[in-house]
Amino acid sequence: MxxxxxxxxxxxxxxxxxxxxxxxxxxxxxxxxxxxxxxxxxxxxxxxxxxxxxxxxxxxxxxxxxxxxxxxxxxxxxxxxxxxxFIPSSKIGRKQVIEWLFWQVGNLGPMAGQHSHFWNYAPELEKNSYAAVRYAEEYDRCFEVLERQLEGRHYIVDEYSIADIICWPWILIAKSMGRSLDSFPNVANWRLRIKERPAVRKGVDLMRKKKD
Ligand SMILES: N[C@@H](CCC(=O)N[C@@H](CS)C(=O)NCC(=O)O)C(=O)O
Structure with missing residues (x-):
């Protein structure tokens, strides 16, 4: 231990x-x-x-x-x-997981984070500003990227991995930040699949009242 x-x-x-x-x-x-x-x-x-x-x-x-x-x-x-x-032992699998880890760090995370800032904190007049729309659309573009990657796959890199763990929380809250997953069925199904994992529920509930 x-x-x-x-x-x-x-x-x-x-x-x-x-x-x-x-x-x-x-x-x-x-x-x-x-x-x-x-x-x-x-x-x-x-x-x-x-x-x-x-x-x-x-x-x-x-x-x-x-x-x-x-x-x-x-x-x-x-x-x-x-x-x-939650990381493959094969060189190629590890490389793929690290690619998606970096993808979240450079794309999904910052775009969702900035969208979240405008959604939650921007003054009313700024909510439809060029910057606010840009972040919302870039967040949506990340859904498109994930939608393609999840075609024919249950998880981002075949087996459940840290690539899923890093991306999933920003998809969990997409709807509550005014974005729709209706055009992204692979992403919506993946979101639900991961949400059902007991460890995921425990992690999301840590010191927090349930909302989603
Ligand atoms: N790139 C960072 C982002 C972390 C981040 O943005 N954390 C926020 C809360 S969600 C924070 O600590 N904000 C405090 C601040 O900016 O002063 C990561 O992935 O760990």
């Missing part, structure tokens, strides 16, 4: 990526709930762990000296390598 990890967390799609992975891998962890509105991410202690002042982040105490990891993609890859779970 490994030592519990410290998990710096807030119940958002970026936080769920890691709570889901920790539950899927059955790893012991201690949750440190962050109040982002209060500014917990700017404390000097947290900035030493996550220099970009963003959660999620973890500390692994199972190593010679405690290992800090920030950025959800890096954390997922670290945990997959640590546990040898």
């Amino acid at each position: 490994s030592k519990p990890l410290d998990f710096y967390y807030s119940p958002t799609p970026n936080g769920w990526k890691i709570s889901i992975m920790l539950e899927e891998c059955n790893l012991p962890y201690k949750t440190i709930l962050m109040d982002l509105k209060k500014g917990d991410q700017f404390t000097s202690n947290f900035l030493r762990i996550s220099p970009g002042n963003r959660m999620p982040a973890i500390i692994d105490y199972d190593t010679d000296i405690p290992t800090t990891i920030f950025e959800s993609g890096a954390i997922l890859l670290y945990l997959a390598d640590k546990t040898k779970k």
Whole structure:
């Protein structure tokens, strides 16, 4: 049994990526709930762990000296390598999973994140601005990309992997952010398939009241 990890967390799609992975891998962890509105991410202690002042982040105490990891993609890859779970052992499979991990980091994550900002926080006058529409359409374009990749597949890279875990939380909340998955049946079915996993439900429910 490994030592519990410290998990710096807030119940958002970026936080769920890691709570889901920790539950899927059955790893012991201690949750440190962050109040982002209060500014917990700017404390000097947290900035030493996550220099970009963003959660999620973890500390692994199972190593010679405690290992800090920030950025959800890096954390997922670290945990997959640590546990040898949710990443293929073949070189080609690993390469494919890392491609989709990077795709989320550079595409789905930032577009959904910026859309979420406009949707939740922009002043009314800005809601239909060029920038707001651009992010919404780019978010939709990511659905199209996933729709093609999921054609004839149950998961992004054949077997359920960290590629699914990193993308899924941003698709879970698409409808609640005014986007429709009606034209993307492969994505909609994949969303439901993953939602049924007990570890996923546990991860999404961590310190959060049910909404979706
Ligand atoms: N690229 C980062 C994004 C993380 C992120 O945006 N976290 C937000 C909450 S969802 C945060 O900590 N925001 C605090 C801030 O920006 O001050 C990742 O994937 O880990």
